[in-house]
Amino acid sequence: MSESINVTLKVWRQNGPGEAGRFETYPLENVSTHASFLEMLDILNEKLINTGKMPVAFDSDCREGICGSCGLMIDGQAHGPDRETATCQLHMRRFSDGDTITIEPWRARSFPILKDLVVDRSAFDRIIEAGGYNSINAGNAPDANAILIPKIDAEAAMDAAACIGCGACVAACKNASALLFVSAKVMHFARLPQGKPERETRVARMVAKMDEEGFGSCTNTTECEAACPKGISFSNIVSLRRESMRAQCSGRSTR
Amino acid sequence: MKGKPFFSSVVQKLVIGITGLLLCGFVAAHLAGNLLLYSTSDRYAAFNKYATTLHDMTLLPAIEIGLLVLFVVHIGLTLRMQFQSQKARPEGYAVQKSKQGRGALAARNVMHLSGIVVLAFVLLHLADLRFGLRFNEAGLAPAQTVLQVLRDPISAMFYTVGSLLLGYHLFHGFQSSFQSLGFGGERLTRIVKIVGILFSVAIAVGFASLPIWVTLLRK
Numbered sequence: 274m275s276e277s278i279n280v281t282l283k284v285w286r287q288n289g290p291g292e293a294g295r296f297e298t299y300p301l302e303n304v305s306t307h308a309s310f311l312e313m314l315d316i317l318n319e320k321l322i323n324t325g326k327m328p329v330a331f332d333s334d335c336r337e338g339i340c341g342s343c344g345l346m347i348d349g350q351a352h353g354p355d356r357e358t359a360t361c362q363l364h365m366r367r368f369s370d371g372d373t374i375t376i377e378p379w380r381a382r383s384f385p386i387l388k389d390l391v392v393d394r395s396a397f398d399r400i401i402e403a404g405g406y407n408s409i410n411a412g413n414a415p416d417a418n419a420i421l422i423p424k425i426d427a428e429a430a431m432d433a434a435a436c437i438g439c440g441a442c443v444a445a446c447k448n449a450s451a452l453l454f455v456s457a458k459v460m461h462f463a464r465l466p467q468g469k470p471e472r473e474t475r476v477a478r479m480v481a482k483m484d485e486e487g488f489g490s491c492t493n494t495t496e497c498e499a500a501c502p503k504g505i506s507f508s509n510i511v512s513l514r515r516e517s518m519r520a521q522c523s524g525r526s527t528r
Numbered sequence: 529m530k531g532k533p534f535f536s537s538v539v540q541k542l543v544i545g546i547t548g549l550l551l552c553g554f555v556a557a558h559l560a561g562n563l564l565l566y567s568t569s570d571r572y573a574a575f576n577k578y579a580t581t582l583h584d585m586t587l588l589p590a591i592e593i594g595l596l597v598l599f600v601v602h603i604g605l606t607l608r609m610q611f612q613s614q615k616a617r618p619e620g621y622a623v624q625k626s627k628q629g630r631g632a633l634a635a636r637n638v639m640h641l642s643g644i645v646v647l648a649f650v651l652l653h654l655a656d657l658r659f660g661l662r663f664n665e666a667g668l669a670p671a672q673t674v675l676q677v678l679r680d681p682i683s684a685m686f687y688t689v690g691s692l693l694l695g696y697h698l699f700h701g702f703q704s705s706f707q708s709l710g711f712g713g714e715r716l717t718r719i720v721k722i723v724g725i726l727f728s729v730a731i732a733v734g735f736a737s738l739p740i741w742v743t744l745l746r747k
Contacts, residue, residue: 346624356627377621383616
């Protein structure tokens with residue numbers, strides 16, 4: 274493999290929310306294959322700044338795959354071609370010399386574009402505010418084994434808790450549904466004793482908020498699971514359906 | 529809460545799933561009846577007896593209304609869902625690629641298209657055989673009427689394509705319904721997937737075999 278490649282970038286540029294955007298093409302030469310995708314964008318931006326142009330706005334923070342800021346649609350795939358990989362963990366060795374790479378922001382009505390590749394994902398925050406928390410007094414950290422949790426539940430809750438809220442599920446879903454995100458948060462709590470007292474109201478409120486925010490409806494295509502950088506299982510969505518029905522049937526969902 | 533919709537998107541999908549599964553039951557029963565046509569002995573006596581008994585049932589109008597309701601609810605809610613989803617992404621991607629192998633034409637992505645073709649097929653089928661709009665020769669035995677319809681090239685073609693696409697619709701629809709109902713767990717999911725594939729293939733092959741059989745062998 275050669276140590277550096279030449280690529281052509283087709284990047285979505287948009288000055289502000291609600292404005293018309295367009296693709297701009299930037300040739301980029303001698304990109305190290307060791308560079309991460311975001312470092313490659315940094316190189317592009319340095320070049321743009323040096324020639325007096327506006328750099329491309331994109332979100333990033335930890336650059337180690339745990340913060341969930343860096344969501345980009347790369348060649349039509351959320352976070353690029355690799356499975357269980359956030360954009361920041363994608364490297365240029367994954368591309369070939371002469372490739373044209375199309376970079377777009379997440380596209381959903383509920384994720385309005387702020388600038389270029391940056392979208393406003395506060396709809397997720399509002400869904401969390403609607404019920405993605407515990408408000409009971411869970412006390413101090415309990416003694417080990419004072420609260421018994423079956424291994425299978427602890428593991429499943431932990432897997433669901435791995436969701437970093439990046440929005441790739443919404444971006445990849447043909448319906449722009451947020452159900453994988455919501456189900457991860459709901460099932461993270463519902464499986465643990467501390468989350469159980471509020472489980473009925475939690476699922477009802479979070480689903481209602483999700484609908485209110487204008488996300489689409491899940492049609493079980495499992496595209497979200499394939500796009501998720503944290504490998505959140507689609508089975509959380511199926512569990513959410515049971516959780517939702519359980520809440521409806523208990524009559525406690527509106528308390 | 530004020531202005532809250534009567535049912536959530538999760539409940540909406542649940543109802544689409546339940547009506548879909550009930551329609552699967554109808555389709556399976558319908559196919560069982562159709563296959564009697566392969567018993568050609570005694571001038572299709574088996575099929576004729578089945579058809580006459582069915583048509584003479586007192587409860588038939590109630591069943592027909594029930595089926596109509598299932599169709600209307602299944603299609604109506606799906607249209608509503610489709611409309612909501614289109615609104616959820618007003619501006620699409622320039623490039624979009626699945627991370628799951630098999631691309632845009634996978635059954636799960638063309639449910640609305642396969643559904644529309646199946647609906648057109650059902651409407652033609654009703655016009656042909658329920659209301660006799662295109663063929664209404666009096667005094668024919670049920671089997672003769674069916675054969676007459678199946679000999680018609682337009683019907684034969686539409687019935688074959690419609691049946692195959694119905695199978696394709698169920699390829700995703702069957703297992704998806706169970707997921708919408710909350711049937712989870714690795715083992716159960718695997719069983720539902722396998723049963724769904726077998727069911728959709730059986731439905732497609734079973735229904736499509738009749739017009740092909742009539743066209744090729746029963747001229």
